[in-house]
Amino acid sequence: MTILSQLITSFFATGAFGIIFNAPKESLVKCGLIGMGGWLIYYLLEDYLDNPIVATLAATIFIAVLSQELAKFYKTPVIIFSVAGIIPLVPGGLAYDAMRNFVENDYNSAIALAAKVLMLAGSIAFGLVFSEVINQVVRKINQHKIRLKNPL
Amino acid sequence: MEHEVEQTYDIMEVCLLAGKIMLQSGGETYRVEDTMMRIAASYGIEKTHSYVTPTGIIFSAEGTEPTKTKLIRISERSTDLKKVAMVNSVSRRISSGEVSMEQALTQLKEIDALNVTFPLRIQVAAAALASGCFMIMFNGEWNDFIPAVISGGAGYYGFVHFHRFVPIKFFSEFLASFVIGLLSLVFVQMGVGHQLDKIIIGSVMTLVPGLLVTNAIRDLMAGHLVSGLSKGAEAFLTAFAIGAGIAVVLSFL
Numbered sequence: 001m002t003i004l005s006q007l008i009t010s011f012f013a014t015g016a017f018g019i020i021f022n023a024p025k026e027s028l029v030k031c032g033l034i035g036m037g038g039w040l041i042y043y044l045l046e047d048y049l050d051n052p053i054v055a056t057l058a059a060t061i062f063i064a065v066l067s068q069e070l071a072k073f074y075k076t077p078v079i080i081f082s083v084a085g086i087i088p089l090v091p092g093g094l095a096y097d098a099m100r101n102f103v104e105n106d107y108n109s110a111i112a113l114a115a116k117v118l119m120l121a122g123s124i125a126f127g128l129v130f131s132e133v134i135n136q137v138v139r140k141i142n143q144h145k146i147r148l149k150n151p152l
Numbered sequence: 153m154e155h156e157v158e159q160t161y162d163i164m165e166v167c168l169l170a171g172k173i174m175l176q177s178g179g180e181t182y183r184v185e186d187t188m189m190r191i192a193a194s195y196g197i198e199k200t201h202s203y204v205t206p207t208g209i210i211f212s213a214e215g216t217e218p219t220k221t222k223l224i225r226i227s228e229r230s231t232d233l234k235k236v237a238m239v240n241s242v243s244r245r246i247s248s249g250e251v252s253m254e255q256a257l258t259q260l261k262e263i264d265a266l267n268v269t270f271p272l273r274i275q276v277a278a279a280a281l282a283s284g285c286f287m288i289m290f291n292g293e294w295n296d297f298i299p300a301v302i303s304g305g306a307g308y309y310g311f312v313h314f315h316r317f318v319p320i321k322f323f324s325e326f327l328a329s330f331v332i333g334l335l336s337l338v339f340v341q342m343g344v345g346h347q348l349d350k351i352i353i354g355s356v357m358t359l360v361p362g363l364l365v366t367n368a369i370r371d372l373m374a375g376h377l378v379s380g381l382s383k384g385a386e387a388f389l390t391a392f393a394i395g396a397g398i399a400v401v402l403s404f405l
Contacts, residue, residue, distance in 0.1 A: 005294075009284075010289055012282070013281070013286055016282035017278075018233075020275055020358060022233055022234050022269050022270060024237055076237050076241075077183065077233075077236050079183070079233065080237055083178075086363070086366065088289060092353075093353040093357070095365070095391050096360060096391070096395065096398070099394060099398075100402070102392075102395060103395045103398075121368075124369075125369035125370040125373055126373070129374070
């Protein structure tokens, strides 16, 4: 039941963010589905491993690889699919918590939270870069195969 | 020779316009550089250098004549993925040789002048829905759904309107999060809402600079040090504005 409500809300939240970011109309549902998949992975892994950083990394790699395939298929920039999908993973709530503690003069917990935010944001960025590397390696291998098949 | 010089300037104008639209619409730094380089290459300028930061683009083209350099200033930035996609498809058509330079320039100018955003009502509705959904995703209870929807929608509506009055992003974000905090507090005091923190976090998500933080770190990793640092600074300012707006409300408690 919890998972069902998480799936539905993550679908709508990601789709709605697609509207706020003015993604093309025909890609809104795809954005929603990507976000839903990413959030499902994050939610289950976080529950199982109790480690939000690994969960975020896994979900980001899923989202980024899927977005790259979709972008190749529809010949649009990757950012259209990946941005909205990543939004649920972004540590916005934690960033807010950190800032709130700063403004309330509770610097110790604020800095701890800020470090967490940085780690989570870093793992998202790392996931994005990592999937790009995978993409490039796959492309290089394919090019190499073609060259082997037709030697000049 | 004279003709060639003029043509180089025209090509640079096409490149810079494409780059400007992309950067203003939230395109990634490497994509902006890549697009400008490809356009220039397909019009015959092989050697180009570009320096892209969130607040400006410097672009120079090398050729047989003395190197020419142009600078363009970016003052307004938003996220408008549709425009990124449109410029991308124009640049694809340029690379495949379908579009001449004059056509490309007029098409890019059209895209620049175009307003393709969703109507404000729909944006506010989307923000409201997203706020409610995020509240649930952060393990909130369904009985807080309506308060989160209302305060999130009001916050986003306020953000857009304040931004029209006072074009300082920091200030409109501060006011918007103040509105969100105030509404959430009122709901909780009235007994309609239950968990103040969850309602506020859910509603604030549409303003939070999560994307900026991620892009900043990604730019840093890709070696775009200046744009990474400045995006990080922008994200920090936004987070500070939101935190301050909420803190003012919390001091009423």
